[in-house]
Amino acid sequence: MEEIAMTFLPSEDWREKYEEQATEKMLERLHRGARARLRTFGRGGHVDAADIEDVVSGVLKDTLTGKLKWNPEKESLEDNLLDAVRFRVRDRWQRDQRLKHDSIDEDEQDRGISDQAAAGAVVPTSPAPNERDRRIKVAFDEVTAALRPLCADKPEVLQLLGFYMKGITDREEVVLEGMTKTTYHNARRSLGRLVLNLPARLRDAAIAALHN
Amino acid sequence: MNDIKTNLNALEALADAAVEVELAEGKPTKESRAAAARYHAFVSDRLAAMRRAELAQVGEPKINRRPIRTSLMEMAHDALIAEFTRLKQLHPEKGFAHRKLTEITDDDLRTMIEDIYWSVEHAS
Numbered sequence: 001m002e003e004i005a006m007t008f009l010p011s012e013d014w015r016e017k018y019e020e021q022a023t024e025k026m027l028e029r030l031h032r033g034a035r036a037r038l039r040t041f042g043r044g045g046h047v048d049a050a051d052i053e054d055v056v057s058g059v060l061k062d063t064l065t066g067k068l069k070w071n072p073e074k075e076s077l078e079d080n081l082l083d084a085v086r087f088r089v090r091d092r093w094q095r096d097q098r099l100k101h102d103s104i105d106e107d108e109q110d111r112g113i114s115d116q117a118a119a120g121a122v123v124p125t126s127p128a129p130n131e132r133d134r135r136i137k138v139a140f141d142e143v144t145a146a147l148r149p150l151c152a153d154k155p156e157v158l159q160l161l162g163f164y165m166k167g168i169t170d171r172e173e174v175v176l177e178g179m180t181k182t183t184y185h186n187a188r189r190s191l192g193r194l195v196l197n198l199p200a201r202l203r204d205a206a207i208a209a210l211h212n
Numbered sequence: 213m214n215d216i217k218t219n220l221n222a223l224e225a226l227a228d229a230a231v232e233v234e235l236a237e238g239k240p241t242k243e244s245r246a247a248a249a250r251y252h253a254f255v256s257d258r259l260a261a262m263r264r265a266e267l268a269q270v271g272e273p274k275i276n277r278r279p280i281r282t283s284l285m286e287m288a289h290d291a292l293i294a295e296f297t298r299l300k301q302l303h304p305e306k307g308f309a310h311r312k313l314t315e316i317t318d319d320d321l322r323t324m325i326e327d328i329y330w331s332v333e334h335a336s
Binding site for chain 2: 015023052057064189
């Protein structure tokens with residue numbers, strides 16, 4: 001892991017709590033949590049060990065340089081780091097999509113402009129279609145398409161997936177829709193197992209859609 | 213909420229569920245254990261660096277050497293032991309740690325006694 005400059009010097013109490021909670025056991029769980037999250041979002045058709053370590057060591061570094069705040073009185077270090085991994089994976093994924101979108105836009109725009117200019121036309125100023133949004137939709141459609149048949153004999157899981165597809169993702173919102181807390185808990189767990197155990201072929205097919 | 217945000221949130225909700233199951237039911241692997249050891253080494257190094265930085269901020273302790281009074285310098289070994297024993301009985305609250313006085317040099321005994329004099333004289 002890279003060397004980092006020493007400017008952040010938290011209290012001894014903070015450091016003691018960090019050391020006490022940053023056990024190998026907790027860090028191992030953090031690694032698996034990051035792996036499961038990256039698998040769902042997918043990067044490059046498979047989860048590279050280097051990507052997982054990049055995400056985890058990034059959040060560790062951020063807490064130890066003060067870039068990411070941790071208040072030991074308010075939450076455990078594990079919860080704080082798992083949340084940080086959540087945001088980092090999402091940001092990273094969005095950034096990747098944006099980069100792909102930008103490069104496609106530039107290519108398409110360059111090609112379009114040169115073709116039209118060559119034909120003597122007035123060069124249009126309208127933007128290219130939003131490739132990033134299309135990719136997000138494709139990724140989502142592929143994952144849900146892979147999950148749906150696996151939920152066929154589990155109506156409550158199918159129902160929860162349906163809520164997610166409608167944008168109802170918070171527990172409170174799902175309960176407001178009429179699902180009991182226990183059913184929600186069990187359905188969510190089943191859905192989580194299905195995502196984790198999506199056959200590699202299906203998962204890769206969904207992920208490949210992001211890169212084609 | 214637009215469709216894209218809905219889709220992204222749904223993907224994230226699926227990832228949340230997967231992570232929860234992994235943490236509740238998953239098992240450590242050789243790869244995850246090895247990674248954890250690397251993270252732990254990084255954290256330990258960083259915390260140790262913080263301790264060193266803190267010590268560097270505090271700086272070296274300043275020690276002012278006090279001269280040992282002449283009366284002590286003139287005492288021989290037995291007289292020093294007797295004086296130390298007297299002070300120990302006189303000031304039990306000082307909590308003297310040394311027991312095996314035979315293994316202490318005369319110079320160290322003089323320093324110890326001088327320190328006791330100083331602490332008694334400056335106790336308020």
